[in-house]
Amino acid sequence: MLGIQLEDNSQPKRAFRGNEEAIHVRNHHRRQFTETGISGRNRETLAMAFADILNNEARQLEAAGVDLIQFDEPAFNVFMEDVKEWGIEALHRAIEGLSCLTAVHICYGYGIEENLRWKDTLGGEWRQYEDIFPALNDSRIDQVSLECADSRVPLSLMGLLKDKGLVRKSL
Numbered sequence: 001m002l003g004i005q006l007e008d009n010s011q012p013k014r015a016f017r018g019n020e021e022a023i024h025v026r027n028h029h030r031r032q033f034t035e036t037g038i039s040g041r042n043r044e045t046l047a048m049a050f051a052d053i054l055n056n057e058a059r060q061l062e063a064a065g066v067d068l069i070q071f072d073e074p075a076f077n078v079f080m081e082d083v084k085e086w087g088i089e090a091l092h093r094a095i096e097g098l099s100c101l102t103a104v105h106i107c108y109g110y111g112i113e114e115n116l117r118w119k120d121t122l123g124g125e126w127r128q129y130e131d132i133f134p135a136l137n138d139s140r141i142d143q144v145s146l147e148c149a150d151s152r153v154p155l156s157l158m159g160l161l162k163d164k165g166l167v168r169k170s171l
Contacts (some may be wrong), residue, residue: 043079044086051093063102069095070103070145076132077107078115083132090140095140103143103165104136127155131162 058069071094076083095102120128136144141164158166
């Protein structure tokens with residue numbers, strides 16, 4: 001399993017701890033955000049700008065030897081229409097040009113404040129992922145990482161991701 005640790009501005013280095021491999025990326029993200037202009041009139045434009053930044057980061061990590069890159073997607077669990085309209089496209093933009101394995105982590109049982117308020121209206125069973133799992137299944141992402149803590153989502157919905165590798169806990 002690969003882990004990423006951010007420190008100062010030096011180049012990524014490989015490190016080994018027991019049977020675990022880590023890539024140390026020193027302050028890499030902070031440098032990218034300060035050198036890249038981010039603007040957007042709406043969530044879609046902003047998401048695409050972040051996807052471009054993430055793609056640049058991912059390409060550098062792959063060049064440093066990372067063999068699996070996981071993107072954390074905190075909004076796929078509540079903005080279902082956005083996921084279908086442009087969210088998958090943003091993921092594809094983030095992985096463009098990568099040959100390593102790719103994964104997306106989707107918060108499965110809790111999340112942002114808006115999500116928590118919305119889930120209070122859903123009752124005893126949360127079936128919202130029925131709308132986006134088919135689109136994720138058809139995406140170019142290799143794996144889906146689902147967090148199942150405190151969830152009322154039926155685990156049977158994971159069957160909608162039949163063509164994806166499933167990661168049962170976040171990397």
